Amino acid sequence: MSWIPATDADRQEMLEVIGVDSIDDLFTSIPPSLRMKGWNMPPGMSEMNVRRHLSELAARNQAGAVSFLGGGYYDHYIPAAVDALSSRSEFYTAYTPYQPECSQGTLQSIYEYQSVMCRLTGLDYANASLYDGGTAVFEAAMMAMRITRRRRIVVHKSVNPRYREMLATHSAHVDAEIVNGKDPKDAACVIVQNPGFLGTVRDFGYLSERCRAAGALLVVVFYPISLGLLKTPGEMGADISVAEGQSLGLPLGFGGPYLGVMTVRKEHVRKMPGRIAGMTYDREGRRGFVLTLQAREQHIRREKAMSNICSNQALCALRALIYLSLLGPSGLREVAAACHAKAEHLKQQLAFAETLNNGPTFNEFAVRLKKDARQVVRILLQRGIHAGLPLADVGAGEANDLLIAVTEKRTRAELDALAQALEEVSCS
Amino acid sequence: MQLIFDKSRPGRRAITWDNLDVTEKTGLPAECLRMVPPALPELGELDVVRHFTRLSQRNVGIDDTFYPLGSCTMKYNPKIAEVAAAQPGFAGLHPHLSSSESYWETCQGALELVYELERLLAEIAGMEASSLQPIAGAHGELTGALLMAAYHRDRGHAHKDTIIVPDSAHGTNPASAVVAGFKVVEVPSDANGQINLDKFRAAMTDNVAGIMLTCPNTHGLFEEQVQEIAKAAHAVDALLYYDGANLNAIIGQCRPGDLGFDVMHYNLHKTFATPHGMGGPGCGPVGVAKRLVPYLPGPRVVKRDAGFALVIPEKSIGRVAAFFGNFLIAVRAYAYLRYYGDEGLKDISRVAVLNANYIHARLKEAFKPAFDGRFMHECLFSAVPQAEHGVHAMDIAKALLDYGFHAPTVYFPLTVKECLMIEPTETESKETLDQFCDAMLDIAERAIHDPEALQTAPTSTPVGRLDEVRAARELNCACL
Ligand SMILES: Cc1ncc(COP(=O)(O)O)c(C=O)c1O
Numbered sequence: 001m002s003w004i005p006a007t008d009a010d011r012q013e014m015l016e017v018i019g020v021d022s023i024d025d026l027f028t029s030i031p032p033s034l035r036m037k038g039w040n041m042p043p044g045m046s047e048m049n050v051r052r053h054l055s056e057l058a059a060r061n062q063a064g065a066v067s068f069l070g071g072g073y074y075d076h077y078i079p080a081a082v083d084a085l086s087s088r089s090e091f092y093t094a095y096t097p098y099q100p101e102c103s104q105g106t107l108q109s110i111y112e113y114q115s116v117m118c119r120l121t122g123l124d125y126a127n128a129s130l131y132d133g134g135t136a137v138f139e140a141a142m143m144a145m146r147i148t149r150r151r152r153i154v155v156h157k158s159v160n161p162r163y164r165e166m167l168a169t170h171s172a173h174v175d176a177e178i179v180n181g182k183d184p185k186d187a188a189c190v191i192v193q194n195p196g197f198l199g200t201v202r203d204f205g206y207l208s209e210r211c212r213a214a215g216a217l218l219v220v221v222f223y224p225i226s227l228g229l230l231k232t233p234g235e236m237g238a239d240i241s242v243a244e245g246q247s248l249g250l251p252l253g254f255g256g257p258y259l260g261v262m263t264v265r266k267e268h269v270r271k272m273p274g275r276i277a278g279m280t281y282d283r284e285g286r287r288g289f290v291l292t293l294q295a296r297e298q299h300i301r302r303e304k305a306m307s308n309i310c311s312n313q314a315l316c317a318l319r320a321l322i323y324l325s326l327l328g329p330s331g332l333r334e335v336a337a338a339c340h341a342k343a344e345h346l347k348q349q350l351a352f353a354e355t356l357n358n359g360p361t362f363n364e365f366a367v368r369l370k371k372d373a374r375q376v377v378r379i380l381l382q383r384g385i386h387a388g389l390p391l392a393d394v395g396a397g398e399a400n401d402l403l404i405a406v407t408e409k410r411t412r413a414e415l416d417a418l419a420q421a422l423e424e425v426s427c428s
Numbered sequence: 429m430q431l432i433f434d435k436s437r438p439g440r441r442a443i444t445w446d447n448l449d450v451t452e453k454t455g456l457p458a459e460c461l462r463m464v465p466p467a468l469p470e471l472g473e474l475d476v477v478r479h480f481t482r483l484s485q486r487n488v489g490i491d492d493t494f495y496p497l498g499s500c501t502m503k504y505n506p507k508i509a510e511v512a513a514a515q516p517g518f519a520g521l522h523p524h525l526s527s528s529e530s531y532w533e534t535c536q537g538a539l540e541l542v543y544e545l546e547r548l549l550a551e552i553a554g555m556e557a558s559s560l561q562p563i564a565g566a567h568g569e570l571t572g573a574l575l576m577a578a579y580h581r582d583r584g585h586a587h588k589d590t591i592i593v594p595d596s597a598h599g600t601n602p603a604s605a606v607v608a609g610f611k612v613v614e615v616p617s618d619a620n621g622q623i624n625l626d627k628f629r630a631a632m633t634d635n636v637a638g639i640m641l642t643c644p645n646t647h648g649l650f651e652e653q654v655q656e657i658a659k660a661a662h663a664v665d666a667l668l669y670y671d672g673a674n675l676n677a678i679i680g681q682c683r684p685g686d687l688g689f690d691v692m693h694y695n696l697h698k699t700f701a702t703p704h705g706m707g708g709p710g711c712g713p714v715g716v717a718k719r720l721v722p723y724l725p726g727p728r729v730v731k732r733d734a735g736f737a738l739v740i741p742e743k744s745i746g747r748v749a750a751f752f753g754n755f756l757i758a759v760r761a762y763a764y765l766r767y768y769g770d771e772g773l774k775d776i777s778r779v780a781v782l783n784a785n786y787i788h789a790r791l792k793e794a795f796k797p798a799f800d801g802r803f804m805h806e807c808l809f810s811a812v813p814q815a816e817h818g819v820h821a822m823d824i825a826k827a828l829l830d831y832g833f834h835a836p837t838v839y840f841p842l843t844v845k846e847c848l849m850i851e852p853t854e855t856e857s858k859e860t861l862d863q864f865c866d867a868m869l870d871i872a873e874r875a876i877h878d879p880e881a882l883q884t885a886p887t888s889t890p891v892g893r894l895d896e897v898r899a900a901r902e903l904n905c906a907c908l
Contacts, residue, residue, distance in 0.1 A: 003503075003504055003506055003701075003854075003855050004772075004775055004776070004779050004854050004855060005855070005856070005857040005858075006779050006782065006783075006854070006857070006858065010857070010858045011779075011782060013858070014782055014783075014785075014786040014858060015782070017786060017789045017790065018782075018785045018786060018788075018789045019789065020785075023778045023779075023781070023782055026781045026782060026785055026802065026804075027681055027781065027804075028802065029649065029650040029652055029801065029802045029804070030650050030678070030681060030682050031652065031655065034654075034655070034682050034686060034687055035681060035682050036554075036680065036681060036682050036683050036686065037686075039551055039552065039554075039680075039683070039770070040551055041548070041551060041552070041769060041770040041773065042766070042769050042770065043769045043770050043771070044766075044767060044768050044769030044770065044771060044772045045766050045767055045769065047508050047767065050508055050512070050763050050766055050767045051508060051511065051512070053766060054512040054515070054759070054762075054763055055512075055515060055517075056537070057517075057518075057537035057538070057540060057541050058512075058515040058516070058517025058518050058537055059517055059537065060517075060536045060537030060540070061517040061518065061521050061534065061535050061536070061537045061538050062525075062533075062534035062535070063516050063517050063518075063519075063520035063521045063522075064516065064520070065534070067522055069522040069524045069525070070524075071524050071527070072750070073522065073523055073524065073750075075520075075522065079442070079443055079473075081442070081473055081476060081477055083514075084477070085476075085477060085480040085481070085484075087510070088480075088481070088484040089489050089490075089491035089492070089505075090484035090485065090487040090488065090489045090491070090492065091484050091487060091489070091705070091706055092489070092505070092703045092704075092705050092706070093489030093490040093491045093505055093703055093704065094487050094488065094489040094490075094495075094704065094705075094706045095495070095497060095500055095502060095704040095706065095707060096704075096706070096707040097706070097707070098497070098835075098837070099825065099826075099829060099834065099835050100891075100894050101826065101829055101886050101889035101890070101891055101892065101893065101894070102487065102488045102493075102829050102834065102886075102889050103486075103487055103488070103706075104429075104483075104486040104487070104889075104890050104891060105483040105484050105485065105486040105487030106487055106706040106707070108429065108431070108483055108486070109480070109483055109706075111431075111905070111906070111907070112431060112432050112433075112907070114905055114906045115431075115433065115906040115907040115908065116466075116468060116469075117906075118906040118908055119466045119467045119468060119908065120466045120468070122462075124906070124908075125905055125906060126905075126906060128707070129708070131563040131564065131567060131749075132563065132749065132750060133750070134747075134749070134750050135563070135567070135749075142607070162747065162750045163750075165746055165747050166746070166747050166748065166749070166750065168746060169574065169725070169745055169746035169747055169748055170570070170574070170607075170748065172574060172577070172578070172609075172745065172746075173574065173577040173581075173608055173609030173610075174607075174608070174609040175609070201456060201460050202460070203459045203460050205459075227462065227466065228465075228466075229456065229461055229462065230456070230460055230461060230462060231459070231460055231461060231462050231463075232462050232466075235462060235463060251519040251520060251756070252519070252520060252521055252522045252523060253518065253519050253521065253523075253755055253756040254518060254521040254522075254523050254525075254526070254535065254538050254751065254752060254755040254756070255523035255526075255749065255750060255751025255752045255753065255754075255755045256523075256563065256709070256749070256751065256752070256753055256754040256755050256756065256757070257563075257708075257709030257711075257754040257755075257756060257757055258754075269903070269905075275707065276905050277905065278899040278900070278902075278903060278904055278905045279899065279902075279904040279905075280894050280895045280896065280898045280899035280902070281894065281895055281898065282891045282892040282893060282894050282895070283892055283893065283895075284892060286890075286891045286892070287891075288890075288891035288894045289894075289899075290894050290896050290899050292896065292899040292900050292903070292905070293900060293903070297599075298566070298599035298600050298602075298603035299598075299599040299600075299840070300599070301599070301603075302599045302602045302603060302612075303602035303603060303605070303606045303612045304606075305599065305603045305606075307603070307607065308566045308567075308569065308570055308600050308603035308604040308606075308607045309564075309566055309567075310564065310565065310566045310598075310599075310600050311564040311565060311566070311697065311704070311707055311708040311709075311710040312564070312707055312708040312709075313563075313705075313708045313709045314705055314706040314707035314708050314709075315703070315705030315706055315708065315709060316705075316708075316709055318480075318706065321432075322476065322480060324468050325432055325442075325468070325469050325471060325476050325479075326442040326443050326471075326473065326476050327442070327443055327468065328436075328440075328441055328442065328443075328468050328469060328470040328471065329465040329466055329467065329468045329470065330441060330465075330470075331441060331442070331443050331444075331445075332465075332466065332468060333465055334445050335445065337448075337452065338445060338448060340453055340456070341448055341450050341451065341452050341453045342448075342450050344450075344453040344455060345450035345451065345453075360455060360456050360457060360460065362456075374528060374529070374530045375530075377528065377530040377531065378530045381530070381531070381533075381534065386522065386525070386531070386534070389524050389527060389528065390528045390530060393527050393528040393529070393530075394524075394527055408445060411449060412449040412450050415450070
């Protein structure tokens with residue numbers, strides 16, 4: 001086997017040094033009755049056949065369609081340098097920086113990532129990453145419960161139903177009460193999302209004052225690209241902001257790996273889950289970075305830790321940092337503006353359908369068609385268009401409702417083609 | 429090295445976009461807009477490329493350095509797996525294509541891969557089924573604990589509120605149990621590194637919902653009393669959880685399901701060679717025995733005549749991930765698994781155990797083995813004798829960096845004083861193991877004759893030992 005270099009001669013020599021006759025003799029601590037009797041495992045393949053098999057599987061997916069799918073996950077352009085740099089093996093074949101002296105690349109990149117996330121969201125501290133947007137919402141809720149010593153979690157209707165479902169799954173057996181709405185009374189936190197799941201843009205600033213008065217925290221879920229234009233969680237008075245970071249240079253990848261982003265107000269840093277890199281110095285006064293505030297973490301505090309998270313999404317965080325470094329402030333503003341302008345153009349072309357948003361939208365909006373959205377989607381599939389997400393399928397609308405997202409990748413011709421096809425199919 | 433922010437120059441840029449092909453809109457109300465643009469660095473593409481290339485050179489990874497980090501299974505990450513995952517047919521696939529039946533025909537290849545990998549993982553561990561949803565090992569533990577809770581709740585076992593964890597367990601085990609809503613009772617190990625069976629039996633009340641074991645445990649030893657433990661657990665309808673971090677030691681030799689485990693997680697970033705990515709993304713699928721299948725996270729991929737489809741198990745705990753977990757990591761693991769197949773997978777554990785025992789044999793005179801038993805895929809030493817000369821496990825770790833190796837895991841598990849935990853994996857050659865052992869033997873000599881030099885190591889790295897106390901006290905975690 002090419003990834004196991006030990007030759008028969010090596011094995012023999014090593015067994016002699018160990019002082020046993022065979023490799024089997026090394027497994028004698030497994031009671032013989034427990035040894036495997038057999039399994040149903042296919043034989044191995046050459047690398048060439050593995051490649052062939054996996055490209056056949058990949059070819060049976062329709063990834064190249066003109067896509068208007070969003071719902072929290074967006075088809076943004078990824079600059080070539082993001083892939084080139086994040087595929088350097090010094091990054092991707094390293095692990096958690098337990099030995100900081102030989103992991104400064106990792107640690108400095110985490111520090112820089114934390115810095116750009118704070119700058120993006122207008123809050124004071126960020127962690128090194130959580131698993132994804134949905135688990136970040138759960139972690140934020142648990143953090144708010146720790147800080148306020150309250151058990152009620154209030155979830156606003158704007159929050160992605162997937163995140164809400166994950167929050168319910170994860171907290172099913174802890175002493176927490178999840179309620180819908182935005183009333184901060186007796187609540188640990190109120191969780192809101194901007195833009196909302198249906199794309200509506202709101203200013204939740206008014207809620208932060210109400211939360212403060214009621215002793216609850218405000219958790220704002222944001223869409224990173226939108227912050228090229230939109231008011232930040234910090235400007236809205238959020239205590240904690242969380243996001244699905246996929247839009248920052250991560251491929252859609254059928255669900256992952258993604259990136260859970262979390263930033264918090266200064267006073268909450270010691271209750272924050274996840275790893276944190278901090279700046280320090282060596283004996284010669286050279287600047288370096290280490291993991292810090294580790295007394296929050298499972299490897300020190302075990303059952304008293306702030307979270308159970310260990311491996312996180314560090315390489316995804318690196319990609320987000322590289323992406324934002326390539327775009328800079330103007331690039332991010334421009335990509336946000338392009339998404340918005342194109343979505344507005346499409347909205348105009350869809351005047352024949354009822355818009356479900358009761359306010360301005362950023363790059364995504366919901367429409368009510370005259371036909372079942374699932375049927376419409378099926379027909380447009382035949383024309384190479386992924387028309388959007390039928391909202392009934394995610395429990396966020398009625399049969400005819402469709403959620404449509406637009407990114408900078410969509411051309412005017414594609415927008416017009418979607419509008420025309422939707423009109424033809426749904427109004428005929 | 430400068431921070432990326434120090435390299436920023438106003439007006440410099442790396443990326444440009446096409447001119448807008450629609451009319452620019454400023455329809456958003458002013459109160460919804462941010463007041464100042466985010467202070468992101470402004471750089472040219474070469475600036476960015478050079479910055480991150482230089483940062484990468486201040487790291488070591490498996491591709492350049494032997495990385496015997498115990499409990500982490502730092503094996504070689506095959507390149508074909510990277511190629512497989514980068515294919516546009518996987519990387520460009522929108523996850524909501526799985527959310528609506530209308531789109532299922534567009535993702536049949538991906539659904540097949542999920543289905544096949546879940547099936548093969550179950551087979552490898554002697555489980556009935558598995559789910560790829562959990563995002564890392566600890567998330568798999570949390571999912572497993574939620575499964576146990578759902579099972580007991582369903583059976584009206586409201587009093588089962590406790591999970592037993594040995595003191596040798598990884599910190600994530602007790603932490604995950606608590607996050608799920610359980611109390612934790614810790615059971616000590618005995619002098620042989622095995623769970624203390626008497627203490628275990630004493631803790632084994634009717635309130636116990638589950639027991640989390642690692643096998644081989646974090647001492648590198650097979651839990652030889654696993655059958656007795658399983659019997660005692662099942663006698664009170666408690667479930668036995670298998671922490672799959674050490675599956676590399678036994679893959680193809682014995683199977684957790686056959687040992688009596690009911691629920692487990694796999695670490696695809698350990699046993700199945702997916703890259704560790706500086707601390708993730710990993711992938712931590714759960715496997716379950718028959719009686720827990722109805723509770724699995726949903727939806728699950730099923731095979732029908734018309735193709736692959738998704739269904740929610742009847743008593744599903746719900747989603748622990750928005751979709752299929754870290755799918756592109758699962759693609760890599762699937763490529764790896766299909767490459768090895770039946771015979772290859774069995775050789776992984778054989779050589780992983782051979783390599784660890786070889787290191788043990790070469791070092792056991794110079795370093796004190798933590799236990800007398802037969803180590804499996806990793807060997808543990810206690811640097812207590814060296815510490816008498818003032819050379820602690822951490823000093824040995826730092827010295828190894830100067831010899832061109834990554835350090836083993838140190839100070840874990842907490843049950844072994846001055847612990848050095850060495851896991852070579854099967855992908856290292858005898859020459860590499862010998863070079864590492866030579867370095868360790870040299871360090872053992874120097875610990876006696878020249879301890880000061882070891883106490884000030886490393887000297888060859890971009891920075892020397894860093895002041896962690898100062899980092900926590902001054903707390904500078906972001907450049908604002
Ligand atoms: C024994 C053991 N269990 C659990 C874990 C947690 O796995 P992860 O880091 O993937 O969450 C680890 C990680 O190092 C481990 O060594």
